[in-house]
Amino acid sequence: MAEKKNDDGRPASAWSKVTMSDVAREANVSTATVSRFLDGMVPVLEPTRAKVMDAIKKTGYIRNEAATRLARGTSDTVGLLIRDPNNPYYGILHSELQLGAAEHKLHLLTVASPPGFNPQTESFGLRRLLEQRVGGILVATGTIAPDELSAFVRDVPTVVLGRPEEHPTLNTVSLDEEANAKLIVDAVLACGHRDIVVTFPQTNHSGLLIEHLRGTWLTRHLRDGGANVITVDTPSLSPADLEATHRQVVGLVRERRVSAALFTSDMKLLGFLKAAQEAGVRVPEDVSATGFDGLLPGTELLGLATVRLPVEALARRGMEIIHEEMVSDGTLPVRHESLVGSFLPGRTLASRLPQ
Amino acid sequence: MAEKKNDDGRPASAWSKVTMSDVAREANVSTATVSRFLDGMVPVLEPTRAKVMDAIKKTGYIRNEAATRLARGTSDTVGLLIRDPNNPYYGILHSELQLGAAEHKLHLLTVASPPGFNPQTESFGLRRLLEQRVGGILVATGTIAPDELSAFVRDVPTVVLGRPEEHPTLNTVSLDEEANAKLIVDAVLACGHRDIVVTFPQTNHSGLLIEHLRGTWLTRHLRDGGANVITVDTPSLSPADLEATHRQVVGLVRERRVSAALFTSDMKLLGFLKAAQEAGVRVPEDVSATGFDGLLPGTELLGLATVRLPVEALARRGMEIIHEEMVSDGTLPVRHESLVGSFLPGRTLASRLPQ
DNA sequence: TTGTAAGCGTTATCAT
């Protein structure tokens, strides 16, 4: 079976060319019958079923999705454009989306944009998804401009996941950075801290946008709560900048000017923990510290006090919405939803010791 | 533009149906010319180029890959079947493969098998990739049986990534667990440790196969090096089992029966570090500890002594091989390669103190 | 219930 049949002079494809007609011939039925059998929505007489099944098994037939999509014009595959798979956030998101897709009997096809901020690369990824003629598109990526996106996806159901902005024509499910920041702040204030340092990128550089937002909200909420806040700028992710930040924070702790340090990601918190340890500053005895994310493998092991982002819910809602859009032929209203995480207590945050 | 044109009674697809003929009409050329322009391999006169480009821009045309693949019979897209994206190892692998694909001017289409060991789910994923008629397949997943795989992919270039076994008809690029274990053992012995506990799953359960292998090699190399090895069985990943393991190890340390503890993954190491801390056992003062992987975000921050798996090289070789297979029409010999990682020094491993 | 045949959107061959 599946013999190379390039006697006809056509270029030998790498592919075994067992097609639906091969199956049909083998089973002494028409391709239409095979198609119906495969589709399952149209009744097929039992003896015929059996013949077809045998033929499929015997020939090792595998349906050609490209032809199917072409003929059908629609597809129950949803395309996922995802940022950097090497990142716990996107990893979990990807994983949960896969689960959600299965629940809705949808297929998920993923295109990852390689690391390194590059809106253009992401456009290519998006285009490739569109070329697949997927039935819907999920965008979980930082840098592609919403306007460009909305122009691209004019005709296919689309949901943007986890971006802080809303767009008039794009469905979005996002993370409520304000509320999440509030969770941290409430916990910190409840521990009696009043003199607090917040470190974050003070400019809203692309790629640092979210951390900028978080830092801004942390600061605002703290001040609203009556705390005395010192901010330290962390302009980039470069080791030099991070080290400078740590030095400043350690300095503030030594001078007893702060009793808590707030960071805008768990990686940042982790970095500080290490720097503190090396500098002989104890956490939480000398200073409490909090992060943001709750997604790092081992977060609980390490006892990080942080906000756990609701990635699972993000994925679930995103998939639900895309599903609704895909089944409804009518045009649903554009939706904007926002999700709040939960505070994750940890050993790095303790009540302020009476001094 | 892109008006819904279902006056013809056909079901309105969610898709804007701007096709190549629309572009051709707009540009007053034939579809063949548009196709050639898009392909880029056949010269097209400048004035024509301009017309076509304009028409494409004006209509917002996006090529239908399904039709392309159907017509061409081959594709420069390689399908990736990947295990659980929510796992640093697979995350990095995915990321690096994406990079490698770009280098070879290949496209990468990913299907993730949702978490939870389920060979059948993985078969579905594989089938879906085959249905796409991708030009090559990369399998980075634990549980699918090689034999089933080889039957499936009889006619499409395939490379299996990171599985410890070889298969007569399947290309594989794997991790040299024996050599990696040796790296750890050499470092530990060089630090003067002679009484050592190794914890690992003693049965080669599916999914724990690799850790079983690592533990076995660690033990063997240690004994070959003259060390006195105690093994502790960690039959599963359940919290109860892990806790029991930690308790045993802590006990051995307190009794001064061992000066080093070896774990078969960094997560396990992390778990032990926490348990040790809670039990008042200091690392590395009371006991040195090593892990395996080197992929956890923050590995260096935490100072884990471990083996860094060569995931980047794994991805690069895998992509190179699949590329070669895809361009060569002839049948290349089946290849089996094996990659060694590098030892990552860390604070959790120190010279044995003279007691 | 099953078969026939006309597309689906591209590519590629063969003329021109």
Add this chain to the structure above:
DNA sequence: ATGATAACGCTTACAA
């Protein structure tokens, strides 16, 4: 260099 046109493998009215 460009234009007709026959595949490519499958779905789906429409007939039987």
